Amino acid sequence: MEDVVSLEAGSATAQVALYGSTVIAWRPKKSTESLLFMSKKDVAGKPYRGGIPLVFPLFGAVSDHSDVPQTLSKAPRHGFARDRRWKTIDFNGDRVTMSLTTQDYPELRDGYPFDFELHHSILLTETALECTLKVKHLSSSQNDEMAFHALFHNYLALPSQSTKVAGLQGRSYRDKLQGGKVLQESQDTCSYVEPKDSVYLGGAPTLRIGEAIELKRSETLPDTTLWNPGKEAGDGMSDLHNGGWKEFVCAEPGHVASFVHLAKGQEVCPPLCASRVLLLLGC
Numbered sequence: 001m002e003d004v005v006s007l008e009a010g011s012a013t014a015q016v017a018l019y020g021s022t023v024i025a026w027r028p029k030k031s032t033e034s035l036l037f038m039s040k041k042d043v044a045g046k047p048y049r050g051g052i053p054l055v056f057p058l059f060g061a062v063s064d065h066s067d068v069p070q071t072l073s074k075a076p077r078h079g080f081a082r083d084r085r086w087k088t089i090d091f092n093g094d095r096v097t098m099s100l101t102t103q104d105y106p107e108l109r110d111g112y113p114f115d116f117e118l119h120h121s122i123l124l125t126e127t128a129l130e131c132t133l134k135v136k137h138l139s140s141s142q143n144d145e146m147a148f149h150a151l152f153h154n155y156l157a158l159p160s161q162s163t164k165v166a167g168l169q170g171r172s173y174r175d176k177l178q179g180g181k182v183l184q185e186s187q188d189t190c191s192y193v194e195p196k197d198s199v200y201l202g203g204a205p206t207l208r209i210g211e212a213i214e215l216k217r218s219e220t221l222p223d224t225t226l227w228n229p230g231k232e233a234g235d236g237m238s239d240l241h242n243g244g245w246k247e248f249v250c251a252e253p254g255h256v257a258s259f260v261h262l263a264k265g266q267e268v269c270p271p272l273c274a275s276r277v278l279l280l281l282g283c
């Protein structure tokens, strides 16, 4: 089985790695390069530092949250979906669906006592990339309610020093660099000039990132994290090339400010978590 699935739609292309079901490249029509940042440094055994890693079932570290249920108390940082090999269950040229299940990985139940299925579908069109994550809590679980966070960790190949994000004015946000202090966004655009690590609660369903990218998200993804490590932390990251922090901004739609509680046997779709990223200009 190939490690990477290639998608094509007219002259647009995308690549999805089985490792983490990570979209590692996305080139819409008329674009000569991928619009997704990818680090030039590869550290074996670590998730991709770039593309669109998936965060599930915990965002950040256990210590970042005051409401972590017992069932998530052993979850690794950003969960386990981004560093497991997923399985391709459907492929059709411009669309692929991959799965991660406790049937394939029974050992996941040791730290997260649920039976579940994750299905991640990626659809490419000439101008857009649409990612949909479906979460199913199977009735064979020991526990009645499965708690989780989910997030699409989009690394967009845009200059961190000049890119602005529109659509978050007036929203509350948790500034993770100030211990989670809740502030209100007064600016009509947000920038990444300083280190940035903020979880915005709500906001317009479509965010404009820079000049050319629109990020659309479903109602099931109410939060958006904006992150760039800045120079000091960025240059200290073992999996990021020197100066790499200047080459990306992360705009991450998710359900991470609180936990989703999914009853046993219940499937929330369509879709529980859907993130749509599309090229607005230049096509």
Ligand SMILES: O=P(O)(O)OC[C@H]1O[C@H](O)[C@H](O)[C@@H](O)[C@@H]1O
Residues within 6 Å of the ligand: 060, 077, 078, 176, 197, 198, 225, 226, 227, 250, 252
């Ligand atoms: O280094 P990672 O585990 O991939 O996390 C990278 C970043 O992800 C998110 O954006 C978080 O809000 C940040 O706090 C974190 O630093």
